[in-house]
Amino acid sequence: MARLISGTATAERLMAGLATDVADFSRAHGMAPTLAAVLVGDDPASRIYVRRKIEQCRKVGLGSIEHRHGADCSEAELLALIDRLNRDPKVHGILVQLPLPPQIDSAKVLDAIDPMKDVDGFHPVNVGRLSTGTGGLIPCTPMGCMMLLQSELPELRGKSAVVIGKSNIVGKPVALLLLEQGCTVTVCNRHTVNLPDLCRQADIIVAAAGRAGLVRGDWVKPGAVIIDVGINRIVGPDGKGGIVGDVTAEEIGHAAAFTPVPGGVGPMTIACLLLNTLQAARALRA
Ligand code: GUN
Secondary structure, X not given: OOEEOOHHHHHHHHHHHHHHXXXXXXXXXXXXXXXXXXXXXOOHHHXXXXXXXXXXXXXXXXXXXXXXXXXXXXXXXHHHHHHHHHHOOOOOEEEEOOOOOOOOOHHHHHHHOOHHHEOOOOOHHHXXXXXXXXXXXXXXXXXXXXXXXXXXXXXXXOOEEEEEOOOOOXXXXXXXXXXXXXXXXXXXXXXXXXXXXXXXXXXXXXXXXXXXXXXOHHHXXXXXXXXXXXXXXXXXXXXXXXXXXXXXXXXXXXXXXXXOOOOOHHHHHHHHHHHHXXXXXXXXXX
16 A cells, blocks of 8 residues: 655644744744735635634744735735835745735736745745755745655655646746756646656656646556645535545555645645745844
8 A cells, every 4th residue: 555645744743843943043033933924805715825824823933914905905005015024124924825816916026025035935036046956945835745755755866756737836846846856857737748658657746737636546657656736626426525636546556655635735835834934034134
């Protein structure tokens, strides 16, 4: 049977260590590392995500400030808020929850965040640092994927990895992190020819396509490690809703190990956001 790589357990361990490090920082600097979370509009999923991020900040002793704006918020208003947060010495991390309403240019907003406070790792400076392997803040979901993968496979040099999905948030950064560790990386997209065959060659599959059950058992080489980043809402034949990944989990018993959905990459994303907030605070104070 394939081993289950528990993101829930790994994230809990990470958070326990973080709580100690956050307490040390707070004692040394007389203030807690603090995250400003910006929520614009009333997208229900975004509200839930921001609420969870704030709750988890509290758990490890990080400060948090939530800034809420209505769906009619202008780009100028949002840019003015970012400018204030950039200059506020009590704020160490800034997160603007995406998506933003259509009247706001997301790229312009992300570009306006001080790269030192960009705890999502979406600013072009941090994207550039990641692509050149020169530090910077690393996007949270890709960082969580790498931690889970390396808990199972500490030595990645020479491994062949297939990444399904080329998004800026997951596919591209995870591919860069794998490259940096010495993997031979194939990044696939919706136009890729013969995706199943490419997967069959892979020691590692990172599935981030956003399509329920896309990766089937016969796409998986025996002994491969599977990181499933998909979060897909489905309604079963019984009419009940649920969340499934991009991998057909019941068909991959011959893999070495896999991350479940839920309970895999998901919990790691928030833990890595908290880690980035502490790291940003340390760098700003250094
Ligand atoms: N919306 C979906 N994923 C993310 C994320 O990782 N960060 C932010 N800020 N918004 C998101």
